[in-house]
Amino acid sequence: MGASILPLRADGLALIRDGQRLLDNMSFVIPQGGITTIVGPNGAGKSLTLRLCHGLILPDEGNVSWAHDARLRHAMVFQQPVMLRRSVRENIVHALNAVAHRSPQERANEALARFNLNALADRPARLLSGGERQKLAIARAWALEPEVLFLDEPTSQLDPAATREIEALILALSQEGLTILMTTHDLGQARRLADRILFFNRGRLIEDRDSASFFDAPETPQARAFLAGELI
Amino acid sequence: MDVTSAFAEAFSLITRLDTGFLAIVGLSLRVTFTAVALAALVGLPLGAWLAMTRFPGRSVLVVAINALMGLPPVVAGLIVFLMLSRSGPLGGWGLLFTPAAMVMAQTLLVLPIVVSLTRATLEELWTEYRDHLTSLGLTGHRAIPTLLWDGRFALATGLLAGFGRASAEVGAVLMVGGNIAHYTRTMTTAIALETSKGDLPLALGLGIVLMTLTLAINAAAYAASRIGARYAG
Numbered sequence: 001m002g003a004s005i006l007p008l009r010a011d012g013l014a015l016i017r018d019g020q021r022l023l024d025n026m027s028f029v030i031p032q033g034g035i036t037t038i039v040g041p042n043g044a045g046k047s048l049t050l051r052l053c054h055g056l057i058l059p060d061e062g063n064v065s066w067a068h069d070a071r072l073r074h075a076m077v078f079q080q081p082v083m084l085r086r087s088v089r090e091n092i093v094h095a096l097n098a099v100a101h102r103s104p105q106e107r108a109n110e111a112l113a114r115f116n117l118n119a120l121a122d123r124p125a126r127l128l129s130g131g132e133r134q135k136l137a138i139a140r141a142w143a144l145e146p147e148v149l150f151l152d153e154p155t156s157q158l159d160p161a162a163t164r165e166i167e168a169l170i171l172a173l174s175q176e177g178l179t180i181l182m183t184t185h186d187l188g189q190a191r192r193l194a195d196r197i198l199f200f201n202r203g204r205l206i207e208d209r210d211s212a213s214f215f216d217a218p219e220t221p222q223a224r225a226f227l228a229g230e231l232i
Numbered sequence: 233m234d235v236t237s238a239f240a241e242a243f244s245l246i247t248r249l250d251t252g253f254l255a256i257v258g259l260s261l262r263v264t265f266t267a268v269a270l271a272a273l274v275g276l277p278l279g280a281w282l283a284m285t286r287f288p289g290r291s292v293l294v295v296a297i298n299a300l301m302g303l304p305p306v307v308a309g310l311i312v313f314l315m316l317s318r319s320g321p322l323g324g325w326g327l328l329f330t331p332a333a334m335v336m337a338q339t340l341l342v343l344p345i346v347v348s349l350t351r352a353t354l355e356e357l358w359t360e361y362r363d364h365l366t367s368l369g370l371t372g373h374r375a376i377p378t379l380l381w382d383g384r385f386a387l388a389t390g391l392l393a394g395f396g397r398a399s400a401e402v403g404a405v406l407m408v409g410g411n412i413a414h415y416t417r418t419m420t421t422a423i424a425l426e427t428s429k430g431d432l433p434l435a436l437g438l439g440i441v442l443m444t445l446t447l448a449i450n451a452a453a454y455a456a457s458r459i460g461a462r463y464a465g
């Protein structure tokens with residue numbers, strides 16, 4: 001595995017589309033460990049920031065840097081997970097083959113067992129329920145042995161029972177040492193999961209605090225308004 | 233000969249497995265299978281490449297290939313004829329009025345269908361899969377195997393449509409094959425000839441086989457899409 005790719009540094013990120021600064025002067029550092037949660041209203045740039053960090057898009061200003069070569073050592077689960085038209089097992093094997101994993105079949109078996117997906121292993125992935133799909137998407141990302149996991153709104157499409165299960169999984173993965181950067185629009189979820197909050201509004205980072213102090217004593221009027229449920 | 237006894241004789245040709253009759257059916261199937269296989273061999277990669285590449289003039293090419301799906305068979309026949317005729321660029325190969333010439337003509341007819349359908353299928357899949365595949369480092373040509381496999385049911389339907397078009401076609405194979413008995417006489421050219429000659433039983437028998445084939449192709453296409461829907465959601 002080699003040395004840790006963390007900390008991740010986002011330095012002065014800006015993303016400009018059609019003259020609009022969708023993200024502006026965005027800087028933060030993600031050290032090893034913990035769950036960092038990006039919260040903020042729609043259009044705040046939460047998903048874009050994850051995409052920039054994961055390298056799916058490039059910033060127009062600023063840069064994302066890792067401590068070491070981070071290629072294939074961070075993985076991302078999307079808001080609407082892509083399910084290939086294959087079985088659950090083949091979805092995992094495909095991802096492992098894509099990154100030239102040394103033993104795709106064995107590792108896929110480990111992932112199926114770790115996430116209780118054995119009973120569904122041969123089912124077509126696209127016929128799974130929302131919660132099962134999300135679990136498969138996380139299992140598929142986990143199988144790649146990442147050091148950092150990006151989760152974009154991991155439970156936005158799920159019912160309460162499935163949400164509870166996915167949240168428990170996220171906590172367990174964090175306790176196993178995976179560093180997690182996630183977005184959510186669900187403040188209750190942020191409270192339950194986050195160690196640290198990045199509060200975004202209109203493409204800017206407004207507050208960067210540990211979770212308890214953010215929720216107990218937000219510093220900025222925007223954060224207070226957001227927590228009070230006002231439209232900002 | 234009246235129509236009733238023509239039908240009776242036609243069924244007798246089919247049921248007693250008349251060798252001359254079977255030879256015509258066999259040649260037709262061989263030519264069309266080969267043409268579809270060649271079209272798949274060239275068309276699947278070409279369509280995939282077209283789906284994943286952006287270059288100036290690409291839209292013109294896409295429209296042109298879509299238009300070629302409606303290429304009149306006689307024009308395809310004319311093109312192959314000109315290529316293979318003694319003074320044509322491939323005249324030296326001496327392939328005019330051989331089964332190989334018929335394969336070429338049918339390949340030309342099927343190829344645009346395969347290319348066009350592959351491009352459309354893979355573009356749609358890529359839109360859906362882009363984030364995930366990019367995340368895994370599968371971009372550009374590296375995404376193609378995944379997209380081809382996941383588009384397998386739609387692509388199978390496209391190949392069957394190509395098979396249907398090629399096997400039902402008469403103009404092109406007549407022009408470049410010449411409808412030579414025991415050599416380049418296919419089901420469609422035989423039907424055309426025998427009807428005009430008045431040998432209705434043979435024409436009817438071949439017509440029945442051709443219809444059955446078309447039915448089988450459509451059943452297979454329907455099954456492919458049903459299995460695809462069940463498996464791929």
